[in-house]
Amino acid sequence: MKSRKPKVSVCIITFNHEKFITAALDSILEQDIDFQIEIVAVDDASTDNTHDILNSYSRKNPEIVRIYQNPFNLGPYRNFLKALQLCSGQYIAICEGDDFWISTSKLKKQVAFLDKEADYAGCIHDAIVTDADGRVTASSYCNHLQNKFDLKDSMKSLRGRFPTCSLLVRASILNDNPPQWFTSHACDTFFLYLAAKTGYIRYMEDKMSAYRIHSQGTWQGSNNTSRRRGLLLQEKILWSDRKMRTTCGEIIRSRIQVLSHEIAVDENESKTMRLHALFLRTRHGFSNFKTIRVSLGILIRILR
Known part of the structure; x- marks a missing residue:
């Protein structure tokens, strides 16, 4: 009898992504895998049709797609933390609502690696970069010369230099009370650091996802000074x-x-x-x- 607990929880946070969420969901559901997954999608009180689209996928795939809608906007950090806490799989993969995966073997490759290598806590990979319409604007998001990162290496080389939609980590990194710097400011970089505190991070050269840059993005939509202030706040929290x-x-x-x-x-x-x-x-x-x-x-x- 198959276990009801999924091998992988795919964590999606979304806000006003009606133009993009279909591509994200389809790319996850098209994965070529022989294990169970769940999609945990938390909509942060979108004002467009994002939640309706999510509901339609949940009705078609009730055993896989779990939908949550916040009654009011929590903001990206609190919404991300909520979504992570709702995940029940052995591993957690990240795919924000405006990104998507381009390889049907993405999860299979990453899970196979972590299943085999117990001293690794997470895995990332390269990605292509696209615009709002899905047109490729860069053939590579990152090009790291090493493939094994500890915490210090991650802080030196991976901050802002890995696509969020590439990240897969062991869910066990959340078992012990996460540090306050993470729970107060949950974001992709801090999530990577949290994994790197418990094991190595593996970098794969394979381009298995697409990182979408558009004016509505939380990060891309802000100016350079605002971004730097946000980064400075993160460093002060650490x-x-x-x-x-x-x-x-x-x-x-x-x-x-x-x-x-x-x-x-x-x-x-x-x-x-x-x-x-x-x-x-x-x-x-x-x-x-x-x-x-x-x-x-x-x-x-x-x-x-």
């Missing part, structure tokens, strides 16, 4: 953890310094641009006392 500070303190401290400097440069450039715009707006109107007063007020705010 720094607050004594164990992480002891193990990887030099890496974290260096990143905090670099990001702080880059943000300062961004802010100075922004001030320069705003001052230039103010000059262009007022250079022909300084005879007007009201214009002078308003301009001085704006100038004081910019220089603060």
Whole structure:
């Protein structure tokens, strides 16, 4: 008799992905596997037809597709943590609602590797990059020279350099109380670090998924300064953890310094641009006392 517990839980977090979610679900259901899987899809209160599409897949595949809809928007970190906690498989694979897989043997290859190599806690691989319409914009997302990463290697080389849709980890990394830095800021990078704390990470050169870049993406839709502020917050959260500070303190401290400097440069450039715009707006109107007063007020705010 087959066990009801799935071998792999495929974790999907989604928000307003009606244009993309079908490709994600189809690519998972088309996997060539001889083990059970479940799809755990958590919709973060989408305002488009994402949830309706998810429901239609659940009705067609009730034994595989499990759908959850948040009554209100939790945001990407809390939604990701919720989705992970709902997974029941031996392994957890990640496929966000706007990405998709391009190899029907993706899960088979990754699971076979982790089944064989007990000292590895996770596995990632290369991917292609596409635009919103699925057109290929880059034939490779990453090209790592090594294929075995411990925690320090992961922090040095894999931060922002692995496609989320490639990640497969042992679910057991969540068994012991996860550190506060993860539960408070659950994201793909921290999930990788959590795996790397318990075992090695394997990198495969195979391109088995597609990472989609589009303007509606949580990360791609933000500007460089916002991204750097988000990265800086992550590093400060890691720094607050004594164990992480002891193990990887030099890496974290260096990143905090670099990001702080880059943000300062961004802010100075922004001030320069705003001052230039103010000059262009007022250079022909300084005879007007009201214009002078308003301009001085704006100038004081910019220089603060």
